[in-house]
Amino acid sequence: MSMTLAIFGIVASITAVFSALSRRGRRWLVRDFTHYKTIIIAWITGNLVLIAAACLHLLSQEQSEIGAVVAIMMAISLLIFCLTMLALQRRPQNNTRPRRFLAVGAHPDDVELACGATIAKLVDAGHDVRIVVMSQGESGGHAPRRIQEARRGAGYLGAQSHTVWSFCDTRLSENSNLMVAAIEEEIAAFEPDVVLTHSATDIHQDHEAVHRAVMRAGRRLPSILCFESPSVGNDFSPSFFVDVENYTNVKVEAIKLHADQRNKPYMTRARIESMANFRGNQVKQQRAEGFEVMRLVSTTVGDF
Ligand SMILES: [Zn+2]
Numbered sequence: 001m002s003m004t005l006a007i008f009g010i011v012a013s014i015t016a017v018f019s020a021l022s023r024r025g026r027r028w029l030v031r032d033f034t035h036y037k038t039i040i041i042a043w044i045t046g047n048l049v050l051i052a053a054a055c056l057h058l059l060s061q062e063q064s065e066i067g068a069v070v071a072i073m074m075a076i077s078l079l080i081f082c083l084t085m086l087a088l089q090r091r092p093q094n095n096t097r098p099r100r101f102l103a104v105g106a107h108p109d110d111v112e113l114a115c116g117a118t119i120a121k122l123v124d125a126g127h128d129v130r131i132v133v134m135s136q137g138e139s140g141g142h143a144p145r146r147i148q149e150a151r152r153g154a155g156y157l158g159a160q161s162h163t164v165w166s167f168c169d170t171r172l173s174e175n176s177n178l179m180v181a182a183i184e185e186e187i188a189a190f191e192p193d194v195v196l197t198h199s200a201t202d203i204h205q206d207h208e209a210v211h212r213a214v215m216r217a218g219r220r221l222p223s224i225l226c227f228e229s230p231s232v233g234n235d236f237s238p239s240f241f242v243d244v245e246n247y248t249n250v251k252v253e254a255i256k257l258h259a260d261q262r263n264k265p266y267m268t269r270a271r272i273e274s275m276a277n278f279r280g281n282q283v284k285q286q287r288a289e290g291f292e293v294m295r296l297v298s299t300t301v302g303d304f
Helices: 002-021 023-032 036-060 063-087 110-124 143-157 172-190 205-217 248-256 269-282
Strands: 100-105 128-135 161-167 194-197 224-226 240-243 288-295
Touching: 002 023, 002 036, 023 036, 023 248, 036 063, 100 110, 100 172, 100 205, 110 128, 110 143, 110 194, 110 240, 110 248, 110 288, 128 143, 128 172, 128 205, 143 161, 143 248, 161 172, 172 205, 194 205, 205 224, 240 269, 248 269, 269 288
Parallel strands: 100 128, 100 194, 128 161, 194 224
Antiparallel strands: 224 288, 240 288
16 A cells, blocks of 8 residues: 555656656746746755655664655655745736737747747736737748747747738848738737837848838837847837846746747847846846837836
């Protein structure tokens, strides 16, 4: 009986550990818990205490009890993990005053790189976010994989929906009228309160083309903000900042989902964190994402 319990306990505990420490498990912890590291530390500490207690017990008792001791140990280990998760506050979910945010990027990873932390924060505050990508990124990678990664990235951040259009990568400006029509279609369907897109200062020709297309398509919209892609020029000058101290890890994990682009120098955790620290320092916060304001209606300001 004790051996059966021991085997059950071992299997359950090992499953829990591998689930939590696997790439997918860790991603879930990072996305759903502000203090996810505390969960792991508490769990490891609890287990070390348990192992020590079990060893002391076995040294002073019959060795035949080993099965029961291991079973109890594993059960308590699982309990520590679950209680720590319950005790820690999940990321705040607030469904008051929902707004619709439309983020438009040129390539599959642009929105995550530029404002992934802000998107996740908006979703957790109860807002609707839609991500639109204008090209499949076929010039810089494997298009089918990039489409899939865009879907995963949007899903991980919590966007309610996303679309990937198939305008020709690196030559978006050649289809500016068609792009305007496509963005107008997205705007008509989603009716966003705020649109987030590339900056006019961006030196990537596709990013600049998307900026111009959004400004034309969104000419009747009240609020348009421009995000900071890695390719913005020195003229990029944010005047609106979102505090993302607890969301930089979420952004890092979302960017990792774009494995097709993982060798690009701007995809690293160090680069993402240093940019968040730099923008945070500008507004006396730990970490922030900066936006240029094309125009912004006051009723949306508090929603960030
Ligand atoms: Zn891009």
